[in-house]
Amino acid sequence: MIIAVDGPSAAGKGTLSRRLAAHFGLVHLDTGALYRAVALAVLRAKGDPGDPDTCIAAAKALDRETLDDPEIRSERTAAAASKLAPIPEVRAVLLSYQRNFATRPPGEAKGAVLDGRDIGTVVCPDADVKLFVTASAEARAARRLKELRERGIEAISSHVLQDMKERDARDQARAVAPMVPAQDAIVLDTTDLDANAAFEKALEMIASRDVA
Numbered sequence: 633m634i635i636a637v638d639g640p641s642a643a644g645k646g647t648l649s650r651r652l653a654a655h656f657g658l659v660h661l662d663t664g665a666l667y668r669a670v671a672l673a674v675l676r677a678k679g680d681p682g683d684p685d686t687c688i689a690a691a692k693a694l695d696r697e698t699l700d701d702p703e704i705r706s707e708r709t710a711a712a713a714s715k716l717a718p719i720p721e722v723r724a725v726l727l728s729y730q731r732n733f734a735t736r737p738p739g740e741a742k743g744a745v746l747d748g749r750d751i752g753t754v755v756c757p758d759a760d761v762k763l764f765v766t767a768s769a770e771a772r773a774a775r776r777l778k779e780l781r782e783r784g785i786e787a788i789s790s791h792v793l794q795d796m797k798e799r800d801a802r803d804q805a806r807a808v809a810p811m812v813p814a815q816d817a818i819v820l821d822t823t824d825l826d827a828n829a830a831f832e833k834a835l836e837m838i839a840s841r842d843v844a
């Protein structure tokens with residue numbers, strides 16, 4: 633069983649995906665972490681996340697340890713990830729990793745939940761369930777601000793909202809694998825839902841499709 637979860641940042645994809653994976657006995661892959669890890673490697677080497685050659689080399693040399701580096705969660709890394717994400721060769725390198733994970737999930741798992749931007753459209757177009765999780769930019773910025781403050785990072789609300797809108801625009805406008813709901817995706821708007829309510833709603837939606 634493959635569940636594809638796409639949508640913009642801070643819409644609740646990650647939490648929902650982890651809970652769905654636990655519920656159905658699947659393994660979870662946060663595909664944004666792959667783009668972030670490449671971005672962090674580029675930044676650490678003082679490279680330019682807009683330069684294709686630098687980013688392609690970093691994607692090819694990506695090591696698993698970078699995926700666990702807490703620094704991949706920083707806003708700086710996130711911004712760099714969305715700058716290198718449009719580079720087709722970077723996407724191609726990461727695509728094979730993601731497809732491998734989906735078709736041959738690690739361990740005894742009987743399937744996988746992948747979350748990202750293009751899972752239902754490009755990475756796993758034959759996924760059994762496709763969810764597109766979204767929320768208003770204001771609600772997402774408020775969540776991100778709370779998360780940053782909980783990590784002890786001071787941030788200005790209007791800047792977080794602005795960064796988020798810029799990132800959404802880049803993710804939606806790129807020529808290769810832009811962030812759009814797959815035609816057969818179920819759209820879940822979490823603006824007024826907490827994590828529990830979003831999970832319950834997703835289970836209801838999945839049950840109504842009769843795939844689980």
Ligand code: DC
Pocket residue numbers: 641663664665667668710713714717747748749750751799803
């Ligand atoms: O989900 P995230 O915020 O961790 O993703 C970081 C960036 O990576 C995002 O701005 C776009 C890119 N990304 C992508 O292009 N395709 C994916 N499947 C996942 C992430």
